[in-house]
Amino acid sequence: MTQAPRRVGLVLERASQVLGEEPYYHEFLEGLERVLTPAGVSVLVQVVTDRDAEIATYERWAAQRRVDGVILVDLGPDDERVALVAGLELPAVVIGDPSTAQGLPTVWTDDAGFAQEAVGFLAGLGHHRIGHVTGPPRFAHTQLRQSGLAAEAAARGMTLLVAEGDYSFDGGRVASTKILAQKPTAIVFDNDVMALSGLAAAADAGLTVPADLSIVAWDDSAQCQLAVPALSAMSHDVERIGELAATAVLAALAGEPAEVYQAPSAHIVVRNSTHPLS
Template identity: 80%
Template sequence: MTQASRRVGLVLERASHVLGEEAYYHEFLEGLERVLAPAGVSVLVQVVTDRAAEIATYERWSAQARVDGVVLVDLGPDDERVGLVARLGLPAVVLGDPSTAQGLPTVWTDDAGFAREAVDFLAGLGHRVAGHVTGPPAFAHTQLRRGGLQAEAAERGMTLLVAEGDYSYDGGRAAALELLETRGVRPTAIVFDNDVMALGGLDAAAACGLRVPADLSVVAWDDSPQCQLAMPALSAMSHDVERIGELAARAVLATMAGAPVEVYQAPPAHIVVRSSTQAPAS
C-alpha cells in the first residue's frame, strides 16, 4: 500500500439497530478520524453480528492486505482476538482495560473506578438500594463496572441488584422491568450501562407507574444528546469519547510505526447531574 492509502480497521460486533441507536461509536469515530485523516490514514469499519464473522474479517483483511492496523474493542478476559492479530501480523491497539490487552498498546478507561463514583453519587443522595442494568456480561468492561459498583455498594452497606441488558432500548426496558417487578425489593435508583438502555428504563418506570426522579432515579453510562433531550433529562457518567478516539488514533499510528508498547490513559469520567436523579422519597 502507498502512504496515502493506509487504513486502520475497526470491527464492531453489534446488531445494526443497536449500533444505530448508540452514540458512543459515532463519537469515537469522529475522534479517530480527526487524527488519522491528516496522517493520510482512512478508517475501514465492518459491522458483524457474531464473533466468528469478526475473526473471519481480520483473517480476510490480513490475507488481502486491506489494513495496516486494527483497533480491538469489547474484549473479554483471555480474549482470542489478541492472539489472532499477533499471528496475522496486524499491528493492534486495544480499547479497554490493560488486563485484557496481553501486552498490546491500550487506551484505558477506568471502568471500575468510574462505577464506584456512580455509587458514591447515589449514596450521597441517600439511596440504599440500587440497580445495575449491565451490558453483555462477556465484555471485560461490563465485568469491571459491575465489580466497581458491587465493591462500593458493599463498603457503603447498600444493596445492589443486577439485571443483564444488551445495549438496546428494548433490552434496557426489559432489564429495568425485571429489577422493578420481580426482585421482592425495589431499587430507588438504577445505573444503566449506556444511554439507550437508560431511555428504555424511563419507559419501564412509566409502565410501573413510577415517577422519575420522585420514585426512581436513573443514571446513564455515556452522556449523549439523547440524555440531554430525554424527559426528564438523564444524569450521566460522561466521558470525552472523541478524545478517547483521538488517543486510539495516536496509539495505532505509533504501533504501525513500530513504537514501544504503551498504555494511554483516557481522560477521567465524571457525573453530569440532570433532572433524573434526586434523594429517594422518605
C-alpha cells in the first residue's frame, strides 16, 4: 500500500518585506527539503505578522489535519507555543536553544559562544568601543547573543553599545544611526540585511568602512560577499541546519525520543569591512 503524503508546517512571524530581504530562511528551506522531499514529506510555509495569527495557524492546521508536524522557530523563554503544539498533539521540532524547547527535539547553535568569538575577533583588531544592532529582544537567540557579547566585552574591558533592530534594512539603519552617535569603532549586526544598512548609515554620517568603522554581519550570504566593501561575517552552514531540522522532523514523526542536534560551528569570514585600528 502506498503511504499517504505527509506534510510538515513552518510558520514565520515576519513582515513580508523582512522575509523577502533576508536570505536565511531561503537557505534553511533548501536544506530542509533536500532531506524531506526524498522521504515523501513536503513543507507548508505560512507567513504571519503577529503571534496571535501564528497560534491560530497551528490550531487550524491541527483541526483540519493539514500537517503531520511542525517546526518552531524564534522561541523565547517559557514560550507558549511549546505547550500549544503538545496540546494539539502535533509532533514538533525546535530550532533554537535547548532551554526554550521544554523537552522537544532541538537543533541548536551556540549563539552566546559565537557572539563571544565575534567580540574576541574585534578585540584582536584593537577595537575597544563596539556596537551591537540586535534582532527582536523577545527571541531567545537575541538574548543569548547579547549576553555573550556583553560578557566578553566586560571581560576584556570593552564598551558595548546596544540598539534594537528588527532584521529589516530600515530598522537596522535607524538602530545604526543611534549607535553611531555614540562613536563606536565597530558594530556587530544580528543579520546580513541590517549589516548592509550599517554601510548606508555610516555613509550618511560621513564615515568610511573600514577606515572609520568596522562592520561584522551575523549570517553570511551572497549579499555580504557582493557588498562594497564586502562584509566580514559570522558564517553558519544554514543549509546544514535545515538538513538537521529535517532529520529531527523525520525522527519526531516516527515517534523516536527527543534529541538535541548540534549545528556545525560558526566561524568568522574576514572580508574588507573590518580593519585593525591604527
